[in-house]
Amino acid sequence: MxxxxxxxxxxxxxxDVSSVATQCEVFFPTHGQTISTLWRQKQLEYTWLRSLMDNYVDFNQINHDALRYVLGQLDLPEEPATMEVLVGMYTDxxxxxxxxxxxxxxxxxxxxxxxxxxxxxxxxxxxxxxxxxxxxxxxxxxxxxxxxxxxxxxxxxxxxxxxxxxxxxxxxxxxxxxxxxxxxxxxxxxxxxxxxxxxxxxxxxxxxxxxxxxxxxxxxxxxxx
Incomplete structure (x- = not known):
């Protein structure tokens, strides 16, 4: 071959995208792993759905939207500063x-x-x-x-x-x-x-x-x- x-x-x-669970746990004790898992799942769902709908936004926006959805799903506060730190982890x-x-x-x-x-x-x-x-x-x-x-x-x-x-x-x-x-x-x-x-x-x-x-x-x- x-x-x-x-x-x-x-x-x-x-x-290793699962590494964000540690910082998620800092901001949201007892919820870190759950947020990390659901966040990744929702990222993927949004890429597929936006492709099918022909309604593109870039992955940085997908990442932000997916996290916001998950925090809402878990009834956790959506503080802008916290969101910025967590989404920003994808550069590191x-x-x-x-x-x-x-x-x-x-x-x-x-x-x-x-x-x-x-x-x-x-x-x-x-x-x-x-x-x-x-x-x-x-x-x-x-x-x-x-x-x-x-x-x-x-x-x-x-x-x-x-x-x-x-x-x-x-x-x-x-x-x-x-x-x-x-x-x-x-x-x-x-x-x-x-x-x-x-x-x-x-x-x-x-x-x-x-x-x-x-x-x-x-x-x-x-x-x-």
């Missing part, structure tokens, strides 16, 4: 422990991020955890004003890399994203961080891994090209 480049989803794949998310070792060993091929997030937000997060040195660039759904799993978003990788879809490995921990990328034509690795099976959407990943470092084992490091 020829793999000439790898493209990674950002949230939940490289960046930690990466999972397996991210840096994997990116270091895959440096023989171009590595990119393809995300629903706004470029500036993702790039700031990338710089804060110092993984920019391993990446060729960040591709954002914001440039086509819709969200994954729209083919318009995945097509950004083809245009940026000048490669056919079958020569690109797409890596995501989100089952719906895996199905979308495989439908588009990428080779796909499903990273099972959430210990869930692939979605039943008529497309199965080429590879199922439970740790990013397995990518290096699968493709033999320098022999991926």
């Amino acid at each position: 020829t793999i000439c480049a790898a493209v990674f989803d950002a949230y939940g794949t490289l960046f 998310l930690p990466v999972y422990p397996d991210v840096v070792p994997t990116l270091e060993k895959m440096g023989n091929i171009p590595l990119w991020i393809l995300s629903n997030g706004v470029s500036q937000t993702i790039e700031q997060a990338v710089n804060n955890v110092k993984i920019d040195r391993y990446l060729k660039g960040v591709l954002s759904a914001d440039s086509v004003k819709t969200f994954k799993p729209s083919p318009k978003v995945y097509d950004l990788a083809l245009k940026a890399l000048s490669l056919p879809a079958q020569d690109i490995l797409f890596v995501s921990s989100n089952g719906w994203d895996v199905a979308g990328a495989k439908t588009f034509g990428f080779k796909v690795a499903f990273l099972t961080r959430q210990k869930k099976p692939p979605e039943e959407l008529g497309q199965k990943p080429n590879f199922v891994i439970d740790n990013l470092t397995q990518l290096v084992d699968l493709f033999g490091g320098r022999h991926m090209l």
Whole structure:
């Protein structure tokens, strides 16, 4: 199998979005984990719904709206300063422990991020955890004003890399994203961080891994090209 480049989803794949639960707990004792879980779920729902309605706003606004909904759902106060701090955490998310070792060993091929997030937000997060040195660039759904799993978003990788879809490995921990990328034509690795099976959407990943470092084992490091 020829793999000439790898493209990674950002949230939940490289960046640990569940880490916001700690700060949520500071502001809302006993509710931190619940807020974090519901907030992420509502983010995704809003990206899908706005895509279907053709009523785009960028992911920063999605993030804010989703948090506001969850706080209302839990009957918790929506203080603007608190909202700003929590939403702002998306520029300073930690990466999972397996991210840096994997990116270091895959440096023989171009590595990119393809995300629903706004470029500036993702790039700031990338710089804060110092993984920019391993990446060729960040591709954002914001440039086509819709969200994954729209083919318009995945097509950004083809245009940026000048490669056919079958020569690109797409890596995501989100089952719906895996199905979308495989439908588009990428080779796909499903990273099972959430210990869930692939979605039943008529497309199965080429590879199922439970740790990013397995990518290096699968493709033999320098022999991926």
